[in-house]
Each structure stands twice: as C-alpha cells, then as structure tokens.
Amino acid sequence: MEGKSVAGRIHDAIHRLTAAEKRAARGLLGSYPTLGLAPVAEFAQQAGASSATVLRFVSALGYKSYPDFQRALREELEERSKSPLQRSSTSDVRADADAQFLDRFVAQAVDNLRGSAALIPASEFEAVCARLAENRGACYLAGGRFTDFLAGYMEAHLRVIRPGVRRLDGRPATRADQMIDVKPGDLAIIFDVRRYDPSLIDVATELAARRAQIVLITDEWMSPVSRFAKLVLPCRTEMGRTWDANGSLFTLAEAVIARTTELSWPTASKRIGSIEA
C-alpha cells in the first residue's frame, strides 16, 4: 500500500467510494495530477463536490491528511520527470541490449545535454563568457579527482585566447605558492561534481578570502563550493543508477570557450595568429 501511485490507489479504492467521492476521484483523474495540487476548496469546486467530501476522499485513499496526499503527488511528479528513460536493470533481451549499449548511452547523454541547456540561464552563461572575454586580471582553473582534466582542457584552450591563465593543481603542498598572486577581481573557474572534493572547498575558501570571483561548473546536486561562487553553471550528469557522466560539463566547457573566443575575437585573433607562427 505504501509505495503505490495515487492513481493506482484510486483504482483500488473506487468501489468503496460514495457518489460524491467518486466525483472527486473522476475530477482528479480528469486533470491529473494538477487538480490534486490545488487547495481543497478549488479541488472541490472543480470536481463538483464540497471540501469535506474531498477530504473524506483523500482519507479513503489512505492518506492521513491533505498535505500528505499532496506530497505523494509531488513525489510522483518528480519521479516521472527525473527518469526520462526508465533505466531499470531488469534484464531485457540481453544480447540485444548489449548490441545497443552505445546507442542507449548516447541517448542518455543527449538527454543530459538538453537538460543542462534548460537548467542554465542564458544570462548566466553569457555573464561567464563576457567576464572571461574582458581579459581583466588573471584566470585560475581547478577541478576535482576526475574533473581536473576538464580544467586542464579548458586551460589549454583559454591560454590561446587570453593572457594570465593558470591552473591550480590539487597538491596541498604547493597550494600556498599558487595562491600567492591571486588578486581581488581575479577570476577562478572551478569544476566540482558529486563525491565533491573536500580540497576544493579549501581552495574556494582561500580564493574567496582573496576576493577572487568564482565561477562554478557543477552537477545538478550542486557542489558546496556554490556557497562561494558568484556564477554557477549546473549540468545534468545522471546516467542510470550507478554512473554519472561528465560529458555535459565537457560540452559546456567547450561552449564557454567557443563563445568567449567569439566575444574576444579582436584581441584573441592576434594571439592565435602569433601562436600559429
């Protein structure tokens, strides 16, 4: 009984319901789940019943209060939107599934990419690129255990288009040296995803103390570094139960690079020219 969907409970219980309660049930199923998320009075009116009847209906479904019932609806809704493709481990045709591993993986990666684009406000993205294109002060990059390579990739590209790009490596011993030149208004880009790296908190704290502006690129669960960040670009990373993928962060990094290049073309083109030579 506990783990059942609200709609499921209605179907189970509908025989036991009285006439007016059935109207409530029909109303809810008719615009599911929205009507149940409205206040009781509105639910009642839309369904052509009284508030009291709606409450009795909800109680008959086994919920101990109206808010409790609404919580169930919200959780159901959340569940649905969280997993766009139900990726259960239940064995389908195994050989077939194996053959399509790459396709399925890519489909999921595509979802993550699109989800990320929806999650990131355009103005936030623009602000990051514009700030990078200003060429004001230094620009530091850092990442965690795996995301450090993203920081490295981005550094390699940014070096081409602007001066003052530096990488902060993870070794505590060298951290003080690296931070020594950080000045107020400098920019720092930090990559951090789940199993958030504790050392990045230290780095961010130190950077914040030195008044650097922190840009955080993270996952949908939001690294604790966000506390120190001026700008945050969150990406979707979820791939099934066990594995998170950083592909969306990587593509976001590339988008930032591409856009920044575009914005700072007048100055960047000169640097690029002289590097080619």
Next chain:
Amino acid sequence: MEGKSVAGRIHDAIHRLTAAEKRAARGLLGSYPTLGLAPVAEFAQQAGASSATVLRFVSALGYKSYPDFQRALREELEERSKSPLQRSSTSDVRADADAQFLDRFVAQAVDNLRGSAALIPASEFEAVCARLAENRGACYLAGGRFTDFLAGYMEAHLRVIRPGVRRLDGRPATRADQMIDVKPGDLAIIFDVRRYDPSLIDVATELAARRAQIVLITDEWMSPVSRFAKLVLPCRTEMGRTWDANGSLFTLAEAVIARTTELSWPTASKRIGSIEA
C-alpha cells in the same frame, strides 16, 4: 509579461536577483516545477535559503503572492499535459541570437553525438570494451595537444577498474623510457583529432614496432595514426566552419569506460571496493 512561463520569467529576471534569491531560482529550475508546488518552507529548505527569501524571489518574478505563483505553475503543468504532442522544450523564439548561443551549441553537439553513434559500428565498440575488460597486458594512453586531457580522463577511470594502466606523455625526451616496457599484445589507446599531432605518428610507429595493439579514437577525417590501428572509433566533431568540438570523443570515452566496467564487473568491483577503503 502576463503570458510568460515561470521558467521564462526566471531567465528574464535572474540577473536582477540577489545571491540567495538565485539559489532559490536554481533550486526551482533543478526540480521544475515540483519544488514550487511545495509549501514555502520546504522550497526554502531544499533550495538552501530562508522562507523570506523564497517569497522575495517569487515577488521578484512578478507574482503578487505565493499561491498566485503556484497557480501559474499548475496552469503551466495542466497546459503541458493537455497538448497532445509535447512540443519541443523551449518553445519561445528569442529575438536575441546571442541569448540562444548555448542552445544552438548544444543542438549541434547533440547532432555530433548521434552522428558518432551512427558512424561507429557496434561490433567495433564492443570489441574495444571487451579487449579492455580482458585485463591482459598493460594499457597505454596518449593524446595530442588538446586530446591529451581526454587520455588523462580515461586513464584516471581505467586505473580504477584494471591494473597496468599507464599514460604516455608527449615529451620526446621521455618517450624512450616510457616505451621500454611495451610488450607484444599490450593495448594502446590513442586520441588524435585534426591538426593531427605529428608526434603521435612517431608514438604509434614505435608502439606498432613493439607489436602493441592500437585503438584509435579520432574525428571523421581520420588521423593518419589509423594506418597503425587495429581498431578505430571515429566521431563527428564538426561545429560550423571554424571550430571542432571534442565533446563526442569525450562521451565516447565515457561510454567505453562504462561498458568496460560493466563487462569486467567481477574483477573491477573488488578493486573499486579496496580503493574506497
């Protein structure tokens, strides 16, 4: 203003919001629209802000009360489920092309991902993963100027699931040392994309001479290293005229890692367990 979606309003207003209000905005976008249907206190807690801040946030979006805001969310939800075919996500056509940069970039990246999946034969992909999961001999990784970070990323993951993983760095001086232990039947994964790195040809030549099996991950124009490769995984990278993106290579690398982990789970899980400890 009246007819705008809540998400749209957030995107419009986000630059005017204060730090804590942005946390609220991100929280809502992160689990949209469910969080907004919860009581203020719950919204606040989930988003890491106070109730007061959430109320200010809602007011900043132009709603005259929290219930008013919730009604808007419900109507939106109702709207979406009513329309027979879910039309493509971001419906509003924005006049400002710049504001669309990220969307356009992501759309292109999605094309590349799908194109890559189409370009790579499933059997080729499976062969690479199966060979990696065998745990036979050593596994070397190398990349070019930018793709070296992909090699690094993959190395970091492969180290977790199998022994004998090494990275070949690009310095000619140390190359001889690194190659000294390469044995026939060892595996080498090389990343190389356009403006192909000449030094990788040398590396590949040397590896081939020592009878290593070379796996090449490259772009659609095919690195010259392919001449020495036993298996080739080509990806689409084209993004308009000036810029190639490596996001598809990155995701391919992640797919290989994920699949290899799956295939070698009996042995890999033990390693993972001991690393966690």
Next chain:
DNA sequence: TCAATGCTGAAATCATAAATTCAGAGGGCC
C-alpha cells in the same frame, strides 16, 4: 408511507502556512 441509516455540505473551529518586520551580517566601495 414511515422510520432508519448514512451521505452531504454549510458553517465553525483549528492548524498551518504565508507575509512582514527588524536586527545583525556581509559585501562592496572609496
């Protein structure tokens, strides 16, 4: 037709959530 039973919704009560206030913290700017 007349009880008896139990469903229903209007109104009263109670609980909880929304809105407001304000003192203190934090950040930015000379």
Next chain:
DNA sequence: GGCCCTCTGAATTTATGATTTCAGCATTGA
C-alpha cells in the same frame, strides 16, 4: 581599512486553508 548600504533569515503577526461538526436530506427497506 573603515564606513555605508544592502541583503538575509529568525521571529512575529496575519491570513488562509484544512479539518471537524452537525443539521438536514436522500435513499432504502419494511
């Protein structure tokens, strides 16, 4: 480095919505 101004969240007040009560009405069976 110090001042000022804005932002923030705890505490308080206000409002709204959930719950209960109960009188009346409908339905059913004798």
